[in-house]
Amino acid sequence: MPDHDPEELDSFATILAQLLPGAWTREFRQHTAHDDQHFLTSDVWDMNQVAEALASHTLKHDVILTRNDGLRLFLMDHPRHDEEFLVASMAPANTHAEAFRGVREPDGIAIPADPEQATEAITTGLLPRYESALAQVQDNAARITRSSAKPDxxxxxxxxxxxxxxxxxxxxxxxxxxxxxxxxxxxxxxxxxxxxxxxxxxxxxxxxxxxxxxxxxxxxxxxAPQRAPLGTVPVAAPHAPTRTVRSR
Incomplete structure (x- = not known):
């Protein structure tokens, strides 16, 4: 894996956040050898080249881009090409696992180091698939919530x-x-x-x-439970008279 400069990724992400449609913020993260890479990337919504890169290379730094509506993108160095980066969708957090059933992962893509070309690739090649998959998951999650809330x-x-x-x-x-x-x-x-x-x-x-x-x-x-007719009162059963026994 090439030894990328972390500042290069951060600078690239800063420009990307300004060019992408919508309002975006960025979070640049640096990791040590002791960080749990699986935990840090567990929300990356990819079963293709980004997942393969994470499984086969140690992650030293990355960037999380977040749109004002909560949509998130994961950005990392390309492990084999200095002139490219990898970007992937991130699954919505705190969502029932069943909501993802039947929804295809909006796999990530490789993007050029040129911010304008990268923006075009993300806007046309990743965001539409991401937003479509996200809508399906949100619809499934709402259905699960309604089903669990309503009486049987x-x-x-x-x-x-x-x-x-x-x-x-x-x-x-x-x-x-x-x-x-x-x-x-x-x-x-x-x-x-x-x-x-x-x-x-x-x-x-x-x-x-x-x-x-x-x-x-x-x-x-x-x-409906039966009610006694108006004006009537239940009559108690008669009791046998009590007999007193005297001792001699």
């Missing part, structure tokens, strides 16, 4: 008039209910499905159930 079962309760009532604070669940005839009550969380037409009511429940199942939510029906 939505309970529909029969009322005394034959209507069905339920409550939810989940927007996507509420949308399905409203789309299938449930009327939103003024309290903000209650939804009622009229029982005036039982056949229509049954169709609405079946359709809503199928759509909710796709969200991972099942339906359960239950009857």
């Amino acid at each position: 079962t939505l309970v529909l309760t029969w009322t005394e008039t034959g209507d069905l009532s339920t409550t939810t604070e989940e927007p996507d669940v509420a949308e399905i209910l409203a789309r299938n005839g449930f009327v939103h009550e003024p309290d903000g969380t209650a939804y009622t499905l009229s029982g005036d037409d039982t056949a229509e009511q049954a169709r609405s429940v079946r359709t809503a159930g199928a759509q909710l199942t796709a969200l991972g939510v099942s339906l359960a029906l239950r009857h």
Whole structure:
């Protein structure tokens, strides 16, 4: 690996941060032999030449470029070519691992040491793939969060008039209910499905159930607890008279 001057990488990154579209900041990092290289580069989102370079060469310094919306780029010396650098996307931190399933890595690229040419290569060859992959991961993460937050079962309760009532604070669940005839009550969380037409009511429940199942939510029906008629009081069972036994 060529013995690169760390100031060269830092100066190059400074110009790159000014030329790239958007507002960017840079963090120049120097590493010692005792630093954990795997930990330092664990967010590098690459399974190609950047990953190979990190696996086969000791990293002495690098730069993290961060855009004002949080998007990050990893910049390092090219281990085989003095006139080039390597740049790669960095995966979003604190994201559920499952969110990356099925998303292809936006592998990094080699860029020339000329900042203007490098900016063009990053803007047209890396950022579009990076932003597309990032959007997929963020969408997956949001879906995982919604799935874990919403209840597994939505309970529909029969009322005394034959209507069905339920409550939810989940927007996507509420949308399905409203789309299938449930009327939103003024309290903000209650939804009622009229029982005036039982056949229509049954169709609405079946359709809503199928759509909710796709969200991972099942339906359960239950009857409201029976209440004693107004003006009545439960009567306690009569007790046998107590007999006193006297001793002689």
